[in-house]
Amino acid sequence: MTTLSQTDQTPAATHWLRALTEKLPRPNLADSGRQLLLPIIGILLFLGFWHLAAPQVQTSLGAFPGPGAVLEQSGQLWQEHSDQRERAAQFITMQEQRNERILAENPDAEVRIRSYPGAPTFLDQVVTSLGTVLAGFVLATLIAVPLGIVIGLNRHFSAAVNPLIQIFKPVSPLAWLPLVTMVVSATYVSDDPMFEKSFVTSMITVTLCSLWPTLINTSVGVAAVNPDLLNVSKVLRLSFWTHVRKVVLPSSVPMIFTGLRVSLGIAWMVLIAAEMLAQSPGLGKFVWDEFQNGSSQSLSRIMVAVLAIGFIGFLLDRIMLLIQKKVAWNE
Amino acid sequence: MSKPHLELTNVQMAFDTPTGPFVALENVDLKIRKGEFVSLIGHSGCGKSTVLNIVAGLLQATRGGCVLDGHEVDTPGPERAVVFQNHSLMPWLTVYENVELAVQQVFRKTMSKAERRDWILHNLNLVNMGHALDKRPGEISGGMAQRVGIARALAMKPSVLLMDEPFGALDALTRAHLQDSLMEIQQDLNSTVIMITHDVDEAVLLSDRIVMMTNGPAATVGEELYIELPRPRNRVTLADHPEYVRYRQAVLSFLYEKQSFPGKQGAPADEPEAESIDESPDQPSSTFAVHAAPSGRTRAQTELEENA
Ligand SMILES: Nc1ncnc2c1ncn2[C@@H]1O[C@H](COP(=O)(O)OP(=O)(O)OP(=O)(O)O)[C@@H](O)[C@H]1O
Ligand SMILES: [Mg+2]
Numbered sequence: 314m315t316t317l318s319q320t321d322q323t324p325a326a327t328h329w330l331r332a333l334t335e336k337l338p339r340p341n342l343a344d345s346g347r348q349l350l351l352p353i354i355g356i357l358l359f360l361g362f363w364h365l366a367a368p369q370v371q372t373s374l375g376a377f378p379g380p381g382a383v384l385e386q387s388g389q390l391w392q393e394h395s396d397q398r399e400r401a402a403q404f405i406t407m408q409e410q411r412n413e414r415i416l417a418e419n420p421d422a423e424v425r426i427r428s429y430p431g432a433p434t435f436l437d438q439v440v441t442s443l444g445t446v447l448a449g450f451v452l453a454t455l456i457a458v459p460l461g462i463v464i465g466l467n468r469h470f471s472a473a474v475n476p477l478i479q480i481f482k483p484v485s486p487l488a489w490l491p492l493v494t495m496v497v498s499a500t501y502v503s504d505d506p507m508f509e510k511s512f513v514t515s516m517i518t519v520t521l522c523s524l525w526p527t528l529i530n531t532s533v534g535v536a537a538v539n540p541d542l543l544n545v546s547k548v549l550r551l552s553f554w555t556h557v558r559k560v561v562l563p564s565s566v567p568m569i570f571t572g573l574r575v576s577l578g579i580a581w582m583v584l585i586a587a588e589m590l591a592q593s594p595g596l597g598k599f600v601w602d603e604f605q606n607g608s609s610q611s612l613s614r615i616m617v618a619v620l621a622i623g624f625i626g627f628l629l630d631r632i633m634l635l636i637q638k639k640v641a642w643n644e
Numbered sequence: 645m646s647k648p649h650l651e652l653t654n655v656q657m658a659f660d661t662p663t664g665p666f667v668a669l670e671n672v673d674l675k676i677r678k679g680e681f682v683s684l685i686g687h688s689g690c691g692k693s694t695v696l697n698i699v700a701g702l703l704q705a706t707r708g709g710c711v712l713d714g715h716e717v718d719t720p721g722p723e724r725a726v727v728f729q730n731h732s733l734m735p736w737l738t739v740y741e742n743v744e745l746a747v748q749q750v751f752r753k754t755m756s757k758a759e760r761r762d763w764i765l766h767n768l769n770l771v772n773m774g775h776a777l778d779k780r781p782g783e784i785s786g787g788m789a790q791r792v793g794i795a796r797a798l799a800m801k802p803s804v805l806l807m808d809e810p811f812g813a814l815d816a817l818t819r820a821h822l823q824d825s826l827m828e829i830q831q832d833l834n835s836t837v838i839m840i841t842h843d844v845d846e847a848v849l850l851s852d853r854i855v856m857m858t859n860g861p862a863a864t865v866g867e868e869l870y871i872e873l874p875r876p877r878n879r880v881t882l883a884d885h886p887e888y889v890r891y892r893q894a895v896l897s898f899l900y901e902k903q904s905f906p907g908k909q910g911a912p913a914d915e916p917e918a919e920s921i922d923e924s925p926d927q928p929s930s931t932f933a934v935h936a937a938p939s940g941r942t943r944a945q946t947e948l949e950e951n952a
Contacts (some may be wrong), residue, residue: 548721
């Protein structure tokens, strides 16, 4: 927004800092110690409980993994990733060298470089999932915000679509997925597709499930603009677009952002489920593959994924919060 | 009087409420000359803001109507600028940007960017808010916000300025200062002003005419009092002008004797003008003046007959 003028930079910057290191800088030292201490105690207690309880839970794949096993597996997964990267680099250099040789003999020869055919590692899957969730979330936002504004501005339109929203909002991703898969395979046909079909399917499922909170919050925020400010807009005879840009949108930004944060959380949860079910690449597929694999390490590896999913979800919410603090006028 | 500049004819305003229509105004007739300063005075909830909103075009009268320069008023517009009862600044815009929004809209085509900037600053300085250009409404006091609201309205160079208790939230000194500025501006621009106030002294000092409204529901114009004090007016010299005292008493008598709430006779202490803000020390405060001069009523009537 243009409203953040030069003078606001300093407080905004400190906001960012404070949000990043949220618990750290406090005027009172004893206080800040306690602020940091309690979460640490909580985590340690949880780890202790987990460590003690895990061996008691016996499965067909051995005991439930404790924190140690999980830590070890995460190291392992990282190692696999680095090895894979190294092999991929070698694979590419080999091809390049071969191509050079061919070109030296025959400058007109057609040369190609094939990408490394190895299976995606855990980190590759994380990156894929992040890409998919962001694409789905951005698409949901692009649909939900403008539609929410129209609904909020027009009482009749709102009355017409409200039942639809109420009915579609609680639908689980599992119900959408088969339909989306079928529709995507039927309609998204091209010889050289820009995106994988599985990507499109997961993305659309994410969009369908995550757009509702943003849609509802935007429409409520738009409908709740202070009537006095609407009167100001009328007295000034602002054009429709100026009215939306200068009055309606800024006024609903706080509400819209609350919706966006809920939407992003839902998008992330839905994505993992969709990937598991649709076998589309990503963290969900990683979990599913490990489950099918059923080796003695599978449970630890799944646990690593579970923690990663939780941590990434938390980070995504934090990032949204930072953006909100930067954009919204009431923060 | 020639053809009136602004004319309210036989206005009725009924609001739809869950318990059936509520008639707030009935048979309101008002003719206002170009350049006239009219104060609306009346008890809380009688319908003053409603009258103002009808003139602004924000409300449509259920019967009768409002004509400005021969044109029926049916939509709001910047030529009828409003200072709202609760400042109504956009909380996400700075003080400067709030005024800019209005100036941009009205003078987009007629002023250059630099001219607009000067004009915005000029108006903010006029209300002594030049020091807080980059503050948001949430960071300034209610009185300061109200001043910005006034600057925003003045910056639109309206032909009719509508003000709903514009000085209500201000301290005595600022209030006096702004009243003086308003008198000057109004003289310079010859703009028509309708101002709602609860302050009798303010009404007498500023107005050419005080329109006193009866209590609602179905409120209407009770009495009209023409203030024929010479201009420019000076609050200090006026304070013991015999006419001035007479006008005050006429208004007070209307408010507290003829239109006092049932059961509140003789105890009219809850109205804001009892603050007696810009009175000189030897002036009796408004509240007591009611009882001290019951004859004000007859004088007011004589006054009205003279001016009819
Ligand atoms: N939108 C509305 N719907 C129903 N009743 C309304 C509406 N607006 C105003 N009223 C009623 O009309 C009457 C006049 O209201 P108005 O706001 O004009 O009073 P006022 O004289 O400006 O009071 P105050 O001095 O307290 O500002 C009140 O009784 C109020 O309850
Ligand atoms: Mg009012």
